[in-house]
Amino acid sequence: MDIEENKVLQEEQFILRLPLEEAKRIREVLRNKPEKLKKLMKISVDLNDNKVLLNLGKNKLYGSIKKLPTLIESYKTNICNNKSLLYKTADICHIVECVYEERAKEKNETIHGICPPLKNVKKKRFRKTLFNKDFAVEAEKVSKELYYLLSTDLEACSSKFEIIYEGDPTEKAKKQCEKSLFGQLSSDSSESENNSNE
Structure with a gap:
């Protein structure tokens, strides 16, 4: 991740949502030769505008960082060959949606969660209380x-x-x-x- 040098580096995780063809390509690389991924993929993040530039080989993808309405916990397993323990690594609260063309500035928050039951979760479950x-x-x-x-x-x-x-x-x-x-x-x-x- 290329971030400006004067910024404080933070250890965060986010979900990367790609077009179908690019997602298949990255899955194949991860399955067959994961060490090649560093050469194939480069991510540039602009924290001021919440913009992301993703270079996948010769293709350029443009994305924006959006805040999720829910938190997702990520865990790590198989540390020291012990598969029975889970170690929490981070709370994921952002998603980067990448497309082929650069879009105009969008909202920084999404109304949907990741899985189907969380569709319109921000409007349904987290709606404002009624005012009498x-x-x-x-x-x-x-x-x-x-x-x-x-x-x-x-x-x-x-x-x-x-x-x-x-x-x-x-x-x-x-x-x-x-x-x-x-x-x-x-x-x-x-x-x-x-x-x-x-």
Whole structure:
């Protein structure tokens, strides 16, 4: 991969999608003589424009780097002749689609995943949540009222609150509810409440 020297080199993996004839040719080279692939194929990447130039022998292919909507994990096996262990090598989140003619600038993201069940996955599964305007207006009114009440409470010299229960709960239930709301009240606050009630 030829990347400009002033750029930081990153170890990343991506999927290379080629036209059918070129893909068959590369598969044959990989099966028969994999060491020839370095001479046959050269990839030039421009990270600023997300463009890729692929030289396959005498053919030139043009591609663009696109972000996948899902992550694909790649693994390595047969390390030190141990085929039972899997080693994760990278998360693949980009695809390079190559064609024979250079295209105008395209979107940097794809809406489809790699396998058929992930067709239109970005629109179907990762769509934006629906927005209820009436609920949003009501929530905004309630939050404004709450801020107003809290600000007036802070400006007051003294404030008092009262808990109103539904039905007729017992004293034990009242204390348990207050404890769950406010925690354990300190002895000073309970004494001051008793003194103020007398």
